[in-house]
Amino acid sequence: MIRGRRHYSLAVRRADGDVDTLCEPLNPLFTGAWRRIPFIRGILVLIETLFLGIKCLNRSAVMATADQLDDGEEMPKWVLAGTVVISMVFGIGLFFILPLFAVRAFDHAITSDILSNSIEGIIRLVILVAYISIIGMMSDVRRVFAYHGAEHMAVHTHEAGLPLDVEHVRRFPTAHPRCGTAFLLTVMVVAILAFAFLGRPDLEWRIASRIVLIPVIAAFSYEIIRFCGAHASNPATKAVTFLGLTLQRLTTRQPDDKQIEVAIHAMETALAADEEREPQFAIAGNREGDASNAPGTATEGMPPAEGPWPVP
Numbered sequence: 001m002i003r004g005r006r007h008y009s010l011a012v013r014r015a016d017g018d019v020d021t022l023c024e025p026l027n028p029l030f031t032g033a034w035r036r037i038p039f040i041r042g043i044l045v046l047i048e049t050l051f052l053g054i055k056c057l058n059r060s061a062v063m064a065t066a067d068q069l070d071d072g073e074e075m076p077k078w079v080l081a082g083t084v085v086i087s088m089v090f091g092i093g094l095f096f097i098l099p100l101f102a103v104r105a106f107d108h109a110i111t112s113d114i115l116s117n118s119i120e121g122i123i124r125l126v127i128l129v130a131y132i133s134i135i136g137m138m139s140d141v142r143r144v145f146a147y148h149g150a151e152h153m154a155v156h157t158h159e160a161g162l163p164l165d166v167e168h169v170r171r172f173p174t175a176h177p178r179c180g181t182a183f184l185l186t187v188m189v190v191a192i193l194a195f196a197f198l199g200r201p202d203l204e205w206r207i208a209s210r211i212v213l214i215p216v217i218a219a220f221s222y223e224i225i226r227f228c229g230a231h232a233s234n235p236a237t238k239a240v241t242f243l244g245l246t247l248q249r250l251t252t253r254q255p256d257d258k259q260i261e262v263a264i265h266a267m268e269t270a271l272a273a274d275e276e277r278e279p280q281f282a283i284a285g286n287r288e289g290d291a292s293n294a295p296g297t298a299t300e301g302m303p304p305a306e307g308p309w310p311v312p
Contacts, residue, residue: 003052003270004026005274006025006031007023007270007273008023008056008270009023009266009269012063014063019261025273030048039223043215046218051084092211094127096191100120103116103123114197121191124192128185132251136250145251146253149175149255152175152248154260158271166261169264177232181248183225185244186240187218190221265279
């Protein structure tokens with residue numbers, strides 16, 4: 001799945017080997033004037049990523065089995081909303097509330113409020129890395145991580161101004177600085193700094209602060225990602241970017257050529273929709289039904305924080 005400037009695209013390899021694509025306009029709320037307001041846009045990105053990610057997972061399952069099932073039905077909107085809420089509750093509970101209870105087990109032995117809150121933050125980071133490592137052992141998740149890597153490689157190729165074909169895409173790494181994994185890591189680090197100076201009030205207030213401040217932390221984290229993208233040559237921003245790229249070793253895998261082909265379909269479809277033209281594919285072994293054998297059009301590179309953004 002690739003998010004462009006005004007459209008998102010979804011490409012799926014069906015059981016019969018063909019690649020199906022879907023492309024739709026993004027919700028105006030996430031592309032209009034609000035998206036350009038500092039700090040507000042970070043909250044919008046968080047909300048959009050949750051809804052769009054779950055929506056595309058559901059649609060990809062329907063598309064992948066369309067030739068096997070008589071009637072593939074998508075998730076109703078109320079179920080989608082409920083899934084997002086449950087996902088948020090699970091994420092907040094696992095990554096924000098659980099570390100708080102974990103540090104309370106030996107909080108009585110810690111005299112410094114800052115040290116206590118910092119230890120809580122470190123526990124949060126450990127849980128994040130452990131969670132990603134554990135789910136990465138599942139075969140289905142490893143396959144998803146390979147597609148994730150292919151998305152990043154396709155974005156790198158476009159930003160380098162090269163044709164979108166397997167040969168050129170294969171040259172690039174699977175990690176990308178604007179990945180959602182980098183955003184997650186930045187959120188965790190900013191949370192350590194934000195919570196460190198909140199002291200140790202009663203438990204209910206500590207829990208409330210962990211929940212209420214999540215949008216604020218997401219907003220600051222997004223601005224940090226944008227700043228790092230705009231000042232990529234700065235040594236300090238390089239250090240921040242390096243941490244995100246390192247964590248992506250857990251969330252990406254080297255894709256095979258067929259997985260890269262799917263990423264190329266998604267990338268080219270999103271670019272074509274934004275540029276109001278027909279998609280042009282230049283992938284090895286084009287299948288009947290592809291729009292063209294001409295090289296994928298490589299337009300000028302998009303700004304680091306506004307271009308196609310692969311969603312994990």
